[in-house]
Amino acid sequence: WWPIVTPITTITFCAALQYYNWVDYRQPFGATLSILALGTGKWISVFTSWYWWSNYPPNFVMPATLLPSALVLDIVLLLTRNWTLTAVIVAWMFAILFYPSNRQIFAYSHTPIVVDGTLLS
Numbered sequence: 001w002w003p004i005v006t007p008i009t010t011i012t013f014c015a016a017l018q019y020y021n022w023v024d025y026r027q028p029f030g031a032t033l034s035i036l037a038l039g040t041g042k043w044i045s046v047f048t049s050w051y052w053w054s055n056y057p058p059n060f061v062m063p064a065t066l067l068p069s070a071l072v073l074d075i076v077l078l079l080t081r082n083w084t085l086t087a088v089i090v091a092w093m094f095a096i097l098f099y100p101s102n103r104q105i106f107a108y109s110h111t112p113i114v115v116d117g118t119l120l121s
Contacts, residue, residue: 013038017034028075031074042063
C-alpha cells in the first residue's frame, strides 16, 4: 500500500507549507522544505528506532524518496503562479513520480534469489 498511501498523505504537508510560503512570502519552495523536513525526521526515526535499539538493518526500512515530486510541485507553481493549475497538474504528477523515484532504492529486492533450493522472487 505504500505507493498509494504515501503520496496522498505527504502532498497535504507539502500543500500546507507551500500555501504559507506563497501567500506570505511569494516563495515557491514550501514543498521542498516540507519533504526535506519529513525525510530528516524519518531518517532520525529509522536509525533510533530500528538500528540503534533493535540492530535491524536500515536498508530494509529506508524512507521513500519524494524530493523529485516536491521539486516538480514547486517548479510548476513558480512557472504558472496559479494555485488552480498547480493543483490540477501536480496532483497526479506527484503520485506518478513517486514510484519511479523510489525504483533505485528498492531495485535490489526485485531480483530473484535461491534459498535452500527454492527460488524466491
